Amino acid sequence: MTTLTAACAFGVIAVLIFVLGYIAFQGISSLSWQFLVQTPKPVGEGGGIGNAIVGSLILLGLASCVGIPLGIIIGTYLAEMGDGWFGTIVRFVADTMIGIPSIVFGVFVYAVVVLQQGYFSTLAGALSLALIMIPIVTRTTEEMVRLVPKSMREGALALGAPQWRVTKDIVIPAAMTGIATGAMLAVARVLGETAPLLFTAFGSRFYNIYLDEPMASMTVQIYNYAISPFEEWHAKAWAATLVLVTLILFINIIVRFLTRRKY
Amino acid sequence: MSKISVSDLNFFYGKAQALHDISIDIPEREVVAFIGPSGCGKSTFLRTLNRMNDTIPIARVEGKVMIDGKDVYEPNTDVASLRRKVGMVFQKSNPFPKSIFENVAYGIRINGIHKNRADLYERVEKALNDAALLGEVKDRMNTSAFGLSGGQQQRLCIARALAVQPEVILMDEPASALDPIATQKIEELIVELKKQYTIAIVTHNMQQAARVSDRTAFFMLGKLVEVNPTQKMFTNPDEKLTEDYITGRFG
Numbered sequence: 001m002t003t004l005t006a007a008c009a010f011g012v013i014a015v016l017i018f019v020l021g022y023i024a025f026q027g028i029s030s031l032s033w034q035f036l037v038q039t040p041k042p043v044g045e046g047g048g049i050g051n052a053i054v055g056s057l058i059l060l061g062l063a064s065c066v067g068i069p070l071g072i073i074i075g076t077y078l079a080e081m082g083d084g085w086f087g088t089i090v091r092f093v094a095d096t097m098i099g100i101p102s103i104v105f106g107v108f109v110y111a112v113v114v115l116q117q118g119y120f121s122t123l124a125g126a127l128s129l130a131l132i133m134i135p136i137v138t139r140t141t142e143e144m145v146r147l148v149p150k151s152m153r154e155g156a157l158a159l160g161a162p163q164w165r166v167t168k169d170i171v172i173p174a175a176m177t178g179i180a181t182g183a184m185l186a187v188a189r190v191l192g193e194t195a196p197l198l199f200t201a202f203g204s205r206f207y208n209i210y211l212d213e214p215m216a217s218m219t220v221q222i223y224n225y226a227i228s229p230f231e232e233w234h235a236k237a238w239a240a241t242l243v244l245v246t247l248i249l250f251i252n253i254i255v256r257f258l259t260r261r262k263y
Numbered sequence: 264m265s266k267i268s269v270s271d272l273n274f275f276y277g278k279a280q281a282l283h284d285i286s287i288d289i290p291e292r293e294v295v296a297f298i299g300p301s302g303c304g305k306s307t308f309l310r311t312l313n314r315m316n317d318t319i320p321i322a323r324v325e326g327k328v329m330i331d332g333k334d335v336y337e338p339n340t341d342v343a344s345l346r347r348k349v350g351m352v353f354q355k356s357n358p359f360p361k362s363i364f365e366n367v368a369y370g371i372r373i374n375g376i377h378k379n380r381a382d383l384y385e386r387v388e389k390a391l392n393d394a395a396l397l398g399e400v401k402d403r404m405n406t407s408a409f410g411l412s413g414g415q416q417q418r419l420c421i422a423r424a425l426a427v428q429p430e431v432i433l434m435d436e437p438a439s440a441l442d443p444i445a446t447q448k449i450e451e452l453i454v455e456l457k458k459q460y461t462i463a464i465v466t467h468n469m470q471q472a473a474r475v476s477d478r479t480a481f482f483m484l485g486k487l488v489e490v491n492p493t494q495k496m497f498t499n500p501d502e503k504l505t506e507d508y509i510t511g512r513f514g
Contacts, residue, residue, distance in 0.1 A: 151355055152360075154315065154318070155420065155423070158346055159347065159374075160370065161369075161370075170360075
């Protein structure tokens, strides 16, 4: 049994290492400072993904500002008070949303925001990403909050703490490490999303900070590089993928550090 | 007058009745021990006194629980201030995921008892001192409460309960998960705390009941069989059932 589980674990990790290694192997040759700061240029003239990195971070930041707090609040509600019919409905909706392909969120935001406004925008892109994040954060938060032992809540209640303070002061801090893991899952997921952004943030060839204009992103840029017929751009797609994976890794490490168990 | 006076208390979990017509008076500054076999309702009864059973949706209470002459089950009772007045220590020590200092300070903060930072610090130290823990933790107040031993954690929970200046302390098998030395410390503490507080303690350990309590109540199948001064209870109980239990003939 131990051998079997160990073999399975090793098999999965081997595949993961192979994927990461292959990305690094293919991408490292095109990686340079210029690549990280320049905007895309025509074939043969170099160019990079600087605007796409900034764009991805802005999109992710906006989406996280909405998706993570909302997800945590809904998830906490489900765990603490969501045993009635309303909680059941919310839980069902969240589960369904997790299963919806991301392109559907893109088309949805395209229909209700982009078409109404008449232009692609950063805000529309961030909204579609936030819609993907909310159910993921909701469900992981619920599971983590449920894991906080009843005895800890009772300890606080017995001191005369009202329910909302027990939740805010004791339960959420106790579940924080797990909640952060859920948030990171959501961050990693949306940082790798392409489809919803094609319909919403669309992409851009320039550095941009305006939220009502189209915004470049790493994934869309990778897509554009990868579907081109040029060898040079294929190499750039690999390099951009390497940057994306590294970025997710760093965000993970930083969040782990910030939410590490202090007590 | 009795500090706590319970009359004709019935308690239900849904349709199942867990307590039947309990009536008992607990005088001020005394220790009363609740003994009885597992599932006899003694913990349930303890938790009716500070309305901790309110957290169970299907629970229902009938009868009166008077503390200082006020029925705690009256609709306009402020449950938060009731629980502040009637503190509780649980079977399994349950410190918060905070520092030692913050564990004790928490109750003071949420109830807004302290006047300023220095006062808060003083109150935390006093509570730790009253719980006979200050000497062991004063050099590491800002470290995690989970770094303490089981016995220390339990005394921390007692300090936490004392910090909000309760008048009654309910203890639900406070020493059942501790080794004999830690148990002895808790027992000495109970005897010490009796000078200031009214204490109700649930215990499975009859020697413990004999050592720390002034009065003992014997529960069986949700009924209060007998309550008498501890001395009499363990030497010459009124009820045959009590004698059988105490002498170990069942249970």
